[in-house]
Amino acid sequence: MLTYEPDATLAHRLDPRSKLLAQLGFAVAVFARGSALALGALTGLALVVLAAARLSPVRVLRAYWFVVVLLAVTPLFAAVRFGPPWLAPLAAVDSVVAGYRIVLVLFVSGAYVRTTPVRATRAAIQRHLPGRPGQLLGVGVGLVFRFFPLVLADLRSSQAAIAARAGDRRSALDRTRRLALVGLMRALDRADRLALALRARCFAYNPTLPPLAFSRLDYPVLVVGVALAVSPLL
Amino acid sequence: MAEQHESVELVGDRTVQYFAVAVLVAALTAAFAQVTVPYPFSPAPFTLQTAGVYLAGLLLGPVWGAVALVLYLLVGVAGAPVFAGGSAGFGVLVGPTGGYLVSFPLAAALIGAVVHRQVDPRRPDEVSVPLQALSLAAGLAVVYLVGSVWLSVQLDLPLANALVQGGVVFVPGDAAKAVAVMVLVTGGYLAHGRGVVG
Numbered sequence: 001m002l003t004y005e006p007d008a009t010l011a012h013r014l015d016p017r018s019k020l021l022a023q024l025g026f027a028v029a030v031f032a033r034g035s036a037l038a039l040g041a042l043t044g045l046a047l048v049v050l051a052a053a054r055l056s057p058v059r060v061l062r063a064y065w066f067v068v069v070l071l072a073v074t075p076l077f078a079a080v081r082f083g084p085p086w087l088a089p090l091a092a093v094d095s096v097v098a099g100y101r102i103v104l105v106l107f108v109s110g111a112y113v114r115t116t117p118v119r120a121t122r123a124a125i126q127r128h129l130p131g132r133p134g135q136l137l138g139v140g141v142g143l144v145f146r147f148f149p150l151v152l153a154d155l156r157s158s159q160a161a162i163a164a165r166a167g168d169r170r171s172a173l174d175r176t177r178r179l180a181l182v183g184l185m186r187a188l189d190r191a192d193r194l195a196l197a198l199r200a201r202c203f204a205y206n207p208t209l210p211p212l213a214f215s216r217l218d219y220p221v222l223v224v225g226v227a228l229a230v231s232p233l234l
Numbered sequence: 235m236a237e238q239h240e241s242v243e244l245v246g247d248r249t250v251q252y253f254a255v256a257v258l259v260a261a262l263t264a265a266f267a268q269v270t271v272p273y274p275f276s277p278a279p280f281t282l283q284t285a286g287v288y289l290a291g292l293l294l295g296p297v298w299g300a301v302a303l304v305l306y307l308l309v310g311v312a313g314a315p316v317f318a319g320g321s322a323g324f325g326v327l328v329g330p331t332g333g334y335l336v337s338f339p340l341a342a343a344l345i346g347a348v349v350h351r352q353v354d355p356r357r358p359d360e361v362s363v364p365l366q367a368l369s370l371a372a373g374l375a376v377v378y379l380v381g382s383v384w385l386s387v388q389l390d391l392p393l394a395n396a397l398v399q400g401g402v403v404f405v406p407g408d409a410a411k412a413v414a415v416m417v418l419v420t421g422g423y424l425a426h427g428r429g430v431v432g
Contacts, residue, residue: 001320004313027328066319067329074330074389077399081392091390098390102329109325113313121312136245140257140305145314147261155265176414180285183265184418187258195254203250205243 002063002110004117010217011053011115016124018218018225019112025228026108030101032232039100046107053111060110067106071099118145123212135205143194151187158182252294256302259290263306263338264316281318284377284408285415287338288370291345295355299342307335333384334377341373348372363416370412378405 006012011019026049030042050057061068075092119142126138158179162168167175214222245253263286270281286306290299310316310326317326317335327335348369350356378397386396 001315003315003322023324027324064321064325064329066321067326067331070330071389074391074399077395078389078391080395082394091392094390098388099330102325102388105328106323106325109323109328113323116313118309118312118314121308125308125312136253136301137305137308140253140260140301141308141312143257144260144264144305144309144316145312147258148264148309148314148316151258151261152265152268155269159269173410173414176282176285176411177418179269180266180282180289180415181418183262183282184289187262188255191251191255191258194257195251198245198250198254199247202242203245205245 002060002113005114007054007115009052009054009115011049011111013215013217014115014221015212015214015218016116016120017128017212018214018221019116020121020124022221022225022228023108023112025225025231027105029228029231030104034097039097039104042104046104049108049111053115055111055114057107060107061103063110064106067102071102074099118142120212127212132205135207139203139207147190147194150190151183154186155179155183252298253301256290256294256298256305259286259294259299259302260305260309262286262289263303264309264314267316267318268320282411283318284338284374285411287342287373287377288345288412288415289418290342291369291373292349292358292361292366293355294342294346295350295353296343296346297353298355299346300339303339303342306338310335328388330385330388331381332388334381336384337377337380340380341376344376345369345373366416367412370416374405374408374412377408 026042026045029038033039033042047057050060074095078095079087079089079092081088122138122141122145125141126134128134129137162170162175162178167178170178263283266282266286268281287303290302293299294302306316307327310322311324313322315322318331326332346355349361349365382393382396385391385399386393389396391399
């Protein structure tokens with residue numbers, strides 16, 4: 001599993017905003033520039049990014065195994081036609097190239113995930129999305145991140161309880177319903193307590209935010225991100 | 235350091251309540267995506283992820299339901315392991331299955347709009363079962379439409395192939411999930427037809 005890991009790499013020291021922008025620019029460039037030369041250059045860039053985040057490409061592929069499996073079976077599907085001539089082997093090549101682009105984007109976003117704590121992304125959202133929606137989404141990201149492990153533990157414990165009571169002899173439909181019901185009831189109870197706690201702490205639209213600051217390192221990253229994003233227009 | 239004199243702009247009580255439920259529905263969707271239920275007819279792992287979409291629309295209405303799913307996507311992009319298989323990051327959204335994820339807020343908004351026909355959700359025990367079934371079918375259609383078109387564009391596949399590869403395998407499982415979840419909200423399973431406000 002790939003999540004944030006504290007470290008002191010070059011990528012860790014960058015501001016989340018410049019990394020987000022560079023990530024977006026990279027995705028735009030990968031999908032808009034189709035030539036072999038461009039893909040080769042972007043592959044080089046993706047490897048530089050991985051090195052800057054001290055992350056091995058194999059680890060990224062293992063973390064996104066289900067996407068990789070999907071990409072691996074796609075050429076088989078792509079070559080089939082529902083009508084004469086039934087088979088189109090060249091289409092398989094196209095879908096291999098398309099899948100390779102996605103792998104490049106996964107490399108870059110894997111580097112972001114390893115080097116950026118969720119609270120930094122949350123601060124970027126809250127600072128730059130305008131007005132009240134930005135405030136609510138920023139606080140919401142922080143809260144969902146905190147509640148996710150609790151709700152998951154709720155579900156796992158009720159799954160264990162269902163299994164302990166010979167629930168595996170019940171139908172899939174019945175088990176699903178029981179699991180969803182327990183999960184939902186506990187989540188709604190937590191929501192009531194959360195709402196009470198937020199009101200008790202004067203939940204406001206204008207709280208004090210954690211500081212974010214560009215360092216000298218960030219400016220080249222920003223320039224590269226913008227350049228990649230506008231590269232299809234050149 | 236200069237002192238700041240700014241008045242505190244409190245969030246209204248109803249908004250706080252909807253917001254808290256939206257946060258927990260987002261966390262529940264994230265947890266549902268990690269829990270698999272063995273399912274006899276499909277080789278694909280069967281998670282309850284889309285149940286989170288149904289519940290968001292049914293409980294929270296079109297606006298807050300969509301907010302809940304947008305929160306889910308943002309947390310995933312920010313790096314929390316909330317997408318299927320404990321994965322995270324912008325790459326999952328851009329990837330071949332990203333269309334299904336991106337369609338979740340749209341589907342929740344549609345479900346909420348069909349069920350409640352207003353911004354504030356009605357009490358869930360006022361919603362008839364046929365209306366729920368209709369809204370869930372519409373939501374599911376949005377998920378598969380957006381998801382399959384996205385898959386076909388991202389992988390350079392003809393649309394028919396993308397529908398078969400990405401959609402048809404999961405349709406029986408998703409229909410079963412919809413049936414399992416549907417009556418939870420209206421069928422008296424939740425205490426006293428419990429709504430999210432009041």
